Amino acid sequence: MGWAALSGTVPFYSLYALLFTHAGLTGTQISALFAIWSVVGVLAQVPAGVVADRYSRRGALVAGALLEAGGYGLWLGLPSFPGFAAGFALWGISVALISGTVEALLYDGLAGSGADGHFATVFGRVEAAGLLATIPGALAGGALLRIGGYPLVGWVSVACCLAVAALAYRLPEPPRGGATEPPCGGVTEPGCGGVTEPGCDADERSRRLPDAGEAPDHAGRGSYLAMLRTGLAEILTRAPLRAAVLLAAALGGVDAIDEYFPLMAAGWGVPAALVPVAVLGIPLAGAAGSAAGPVLAGAGRGAMAAVLVVAGLALGAAALVHRPVALAAVAVFYALYRLVLVLVDTRLQERIASGARATVTSVAGLGTDAASVGLFAAWAAGGLPVIAALVLAIGVALPRALRRSPVPAARVGATPR
Template sequence: MLFADSGLSDAQITVLLAIWSTTAVVAEVPSGAIADRFSRRGCLVASGVLQAFAYAAWVVFPSFWGFALGFVLWGLGGALESGAFEALVYDCLAANGDEDQYVALNARVDTVELIAQVPVAVVATALFSWGGYPLAGWVSVAMCLASSVVALRFPEPPRGSGDEHAGYFATLLTGLREAIPIRRAVIAVALVYAIDAFEEYFTLLAQDWHVPTLWVPMATIGLPLLGAAGASLAGRLRWRGWVLFLAGLVLIAAAVLAVPLALVLVGVYYGLYRFVLVHVETALQHRIDADTEARATVTSVAAIGSEVVAFAVYGAWVLGGAVAVGVLVLVIALVIWRPQ
């Protein structure tokens, strides 16, 4: 929908996506340090504003350079939000001695995010049919700005246990150093979160498995809902080391069947995957030193790792489709295996 009637070639679209990915990778850790040194709530506010400007650029300048500007702004906005949100939520809970509630809250956030994909997709389609991309774009600008207004109301507990006069680069280096002792948790988040890149191929799976094009949206609409179910269960059940391994086996089974009904198995895989993702993200937040002033930076280190590992997911898809991705999931499951 973003590139509808843009006149851009496939090569230009590929370059634009590369610009977006590169911007996100380069800005990820530095933006985490900004959140730690200055304000995590401020980063969330700025994230919404930058992404609003990205949509505006796409609407006002529907050309290659307009899209390039928008993707740079979008990448910067996403980097500012990444790390800052998790750190702010954890700090707010820690301020009241409720750190143990992070897994439940993280599960709720993940659940709502996935469920929201369904009505958002319906509304976006309706807006596009009524007023084309300009209408959908300007409504998106308004929603991004509204998210910044909401973020302004987030509480932000004071953080003064460290050196209040430490500079930005000192904060950045502190975060990088603190990621080393807990590297196992950082690597686990990077590996597991990277798997989410496979979600982009769900519609292609439906088409490859002989779902009529007209029915592809309806055939895949249940997948984020099953993912939401898995995320919700993560707030109630403990993680077992075999869950991600089971997810990989289910995905491989679905790929071998390669029929429309196999999408149900893809949904089961996605639910199991989101269950594990909530738990590894929570484990990382618990492993970060409670007295650190660089929580967002450490979280961003894991995020940048996931951006890099995501290329392995893309490569697996190119080389062997869903079967290869399932094998990659099995490998990642073995790497992060934590017997209980």
């Protein structure tokens, strides 16, 4: 959680768009920079996940932080469009290296100590720490800007990234044995994986444990292409995992709505000077929702779907009220949404049965990027009501996406050759 908290306190996060304006860039140029960032991140998403699986997940986190620091250094040394573009390219690769790797490292670390059932609790706290850290980071950014301008903000951001890299280097990287599919076809339902579903007996569970003499995954992970094939083959051949990847991607894309929170507040009559304060409660609510994931950790698909439907209704109600008080409904939506997002990410990790965990999670991350573009299009087409309808649709589809496979899939080999 210390790594997640420090990662979120980078003061540049709340100010880099203003830096571009300060440097004289036009709106078109700034949009082009964001496009470069997004395209590089999308192109690097899956390859970065394969690198993390093939070589070192801890190393991927270290490299990601160092690349982000290098990107900020380019911004400070070359404050022009080419420098900003190169910096964004490095940052895009950094995001790709970190995306999926954190979940994989955390899940396998817990599984190695027999505590994988606590993934929702720990991952929820990590997500909450990251969200909460953005608040002091933004406050620090404003103070640093007043004291030393953008150069001071930038170099403190570089220092934060280097500290994040140092923390990542100290993270343990457990041996990757043959991760097995959890009981009951890879879905934790009431009574599965700590709560046993009817028909999920001890014999079935024992058949899913690694062989006693099985070599750990780190002893021979094969080539880069072999690891890539392992991850993609697992998604393509196992319907329960494929459904979980699609669900995680669709639900993760909804998180891009945070880009519109300030616009909502301003459009509902909040004075511009008060917008930052008015929307402060939304990430706080999201952090609370992420941390509350364990409350529903053992819940079934129906309960998760119900929570997401309530979240969609809260967002729809905010759209109807269309006044500053509606921000409270947006906060309720975000808390419930983040709670379900943690649980869906947990279900995804539980269904991955090979050593290509970061690769599979990165494929879901690639889908999230695509879904985010869809959310931007939905906002352009109809604003908040359309997004609320999308959330409701995902909630309705959730039980089917997380249904238990009627025939448990065979364990996928952990070591590609």
